[in-house]
Amino acid sequence: MTSGKRSVEEHERYVAELLGTLLSGSTVTVPLSRALHRTLAETITSPLDLPPFRNSQMDGYAVASSTVSDAPVTLPVQGVVAAGDTTGALARGSVLKIMTGAPMPEGADAVVPVEDTAADEDAGTVTIGRGTRPGEFVREAGSDVRTGDRLLSAGTVLAARHIAVLAAVGLTNIPVRARPRVAVISTGSELVTAGDVLGPGHIYNSNGPALAASASANGADVVSIDHCHDDPDEFAKMLAYAAGVADVIFTSGGVSKGDFEVVKDTLEPLGGDFVSVAMQPGGPQGSAVIDGVPVLTFPGNPVSALVSFEVFARPVLRAAAGYPPVTAEMLPLATDLTSIPGKRQFLRGALDGRTVIPAAGRGSHLVAGLAAADVLLDIPADTVSLEAGDLVKVLTL
Numbered sequence: 525m526t527s528g529k530r531s532v533e534e535h536e537r538y539v540a541e542l543l544g545t546l547l548s549g550s551t552v553t554v555p556l557s558r559a560l561h562r563t564l565a566e567t568i569t570s571p572l573d574l575p576p577f578r579n580s581q582m583d584g585y586a587v588a589s590s591t592v593s594d595a596p597v598t599l600p601v602q603g604v605v606a607a608g609d610t611t612g613a614l615a616r617g618s619v620l621k622i623m624t625g626a627p628m629p630e631g632a633d634a635v636v637p638v639e640d641t642a643a644d645e646d647a648g649t650v651t652i653g654r655g656t657r658p659g660e661f662v663r664e665a666g667s668d669v670r671t672g673d674r675l676l677s678a679g680t681v682l683a684a685r686h687i688a689v690l691a692a693v694g695l696t697n698i699p700v701r702a703r704p705r706v707a708v709i710s711t712g713s714e715l716v717t718a719g720d721v722l723g724p725g726h727i728y729n730s731n732g733p734a735l736a737a738s739a740s741a742n743g744a745d746v747v748s749i750d751h752c753h754d755d756p757d758e759f760a761k762m763l764a765y766a767a768g769v770a771d772v773i774f775t776s777g778g779v780s781k782g783d784f785e786v787v788k789d790t791l792e793p794l795g796g797d798f799v800s801v802a803m804q805p806g807g808p809q810g811s812a813v814i815d816g817v818p819v820l821t822f823p824g825n826p827v828s829a830l831v832s833f834e835v836f837a838r839p840v841l842r843a844a845a846g847y848p849p850v851t852a853e854m855l856p857l858a859t860d861l862t863s864i865p866g867k868r869q870f871l872r873g874a875l876d877g878r879t880v881i882p883a884a885g886r887g888s889h890l891v892a893g894l895a896a897a898d899v900l901l902d903i904p905a906d907t908v909s910l911e912a913g914d915l916v917k918v919l920t921l
C-alpha cells in the first residue's frame with residue numbers, strides 16, 4: 525500500500541486473480557476466413573506436399589536437358605502445357621511449350637525461359653538459345669514442405685502469411701484458442717452515441733468504443749456494448765444481460781464521489797470492491813462478480829479509462845487469447861519532467877526516434893492528447909523528478 529491506497533502492483537495481482545477464469549485455454553474450431561489474429565491451439569502438420577506436383581517456374585519450353593546441350597539447337601514443338609493441365613509426356617527430341625505453374629511433362633527435366641528461345645510457328649519449331657542443367661526452373665513436388673512436416677506451431681498468432689500456408693495446403697477448419705467474451709457498459713446520463721444529436725450538457729461517448737476497440741485489439745470478442753444512464757435499475761438490467769453473454773464485463777464511469785455513482789452504488793452492496801489505487805490517471809478502481817462473471821469498473825475520464833485498461837485488463841486478456849505479453853522498454857527522455865510523489869504516473873508521450881517527448885497536458889479528459897501519444901511513460905510512485913536523458917519505462921500503446 526502507498527499512502528493508505530492500494531499500490532498498482534497489488535491491484536494488478538488482485539485483477540489477475542479475479543480474471544483468472546479467463547485463462548481456461550479452451551479450443552474452438554473456426555473457418556480459415558475467420559482465423560486471422562487467432563492463436564493456434566494445436567501444431568499443424570501438412571496434409572500434402574507443396575508444391576503438390578513437379579511444375580514449371582517459368583513461361584518457356586520444357587526440355588530434356590541432354591537434347592539442348594549443343595545449343596543453339598532447333599527442335600519441334602510438341603504442344604503447349606498450361607497451368608491446370610494434367611501431366612503429359614515429352615517425346616524424345618521434342619520440346620513442350622510450358623507456362624508457369626503447369627505440370628512438368630514426364631521426360632522433361634528443365635525449363636528454358638521463353639526469353640532465351642526463338643519460335644518459328646509456321647515450322648512448328650523453336651530454337652533453344654542456350655543449354656540448361658537438369659532441374660533448372662523446375663519446382664519439385666515437396667520442395668517447400670512435405671506431407672506430415674510441421675507447418676505452424678501451437679501458439680502461433682495467425683498473420684496473413686500463416687493464412688497463406690494454411691490455405692495452400694487446403695485446410696479449412698482451424699483449431700484456435702477460444703477468445704474471452706467481453707461486454708462493455710459505459711455509464712453517464714451526459715453521454716450520447718456518435719451519430720446522435722449532441723444536446724446541451726451532453727458529450728459523445730468515447731469510452732465505449734475505445735474499450736471495445738482495446739479489447740478486440742488484445743484478442744477478445746466484444747459481444748455487447750451498452751450505454752447506461754445514471755439509473756440503477758437500468759444498470760442492474762444491463763449487468764444481468766452482460767453477465768449472461770460475456771466472460772468479463774468492463775464498465776466506465778460512476779465510481780468516484782459524486783451524487784450519481786451508479787456503478788459503485790449498485791455494486792458495493794453486492795460485495796463490490798472499490799478502492800483508490802496509487803496511480804494517476806486511473807485512481808478510482810473497482811471490481812465485482814455478477815452471476816459468476818468478473819466486472820472491472822474503470823473511472824469515467826477517457827484517459828483514465830484507457831490507462832486502466834492498459835495496466836490492469838490488457839495483460840490478462842492477452843494471456844487469455846494466447847497473445848505475447850506487452851513488453852516495456854527503457855528509453856531516454858527528451859525533456860525534464862516532474863511527477864507527483866506517492867502515485868505511479870502513466871503519462872502520455874510521443875516518440876522522436878528512440879527518445880520520448882512527454883505530453884504537455886496531463887488532464888484525464890484530454891482525449892485528443894491521448895490520440896497523439898505513441899506510448900505511456902510509467903513513472904514510479906517514489907520518483908519526483910527526472911532530467912532530459914534519464915531512462916524511463918515506456919509501454920507502447
Ligand SMILES: Nc1nc2c(c(=O)[nH]1)N[C@H]1C(S)=C(S)[C@@H](COP(=O)(O)OP(=O)(O)OC[C@H]3O[C@@H](n4cnc5c(N)ncnc54)[C@H](O)[C@@H]3O)O[C@H]1N2
Nearest residue numbers: 710712728729730731732777778779780781823824825828
Ligand atoms: N470529489 C472527487 N471528485 C473526483 C475524484 C475524487 O477523488 N474526488 N476523482 C476524480 C477522478 S481522478 C476521476 S478519474 C473521476 C472518475 O469519476 P467516475 O468514474 O465517477 O466518472 P464520471 O464522473 O462518470 O465521469 C468522469 C468524467 O469523464 C467523462 N466521461 C464519463 N464516461 C465517459 C465516456 N463513456 N466517454 C467520454 N467521457 C466520459 C464524464 O463526462 C466526466 O467528465 O472522478 C473525478 N472526480
Ligand code: MOO
Nearest residue numbers: 805806807828888
Ligand atoms: O484517476 Mo483520475 O483517473 O486521475 O483522472
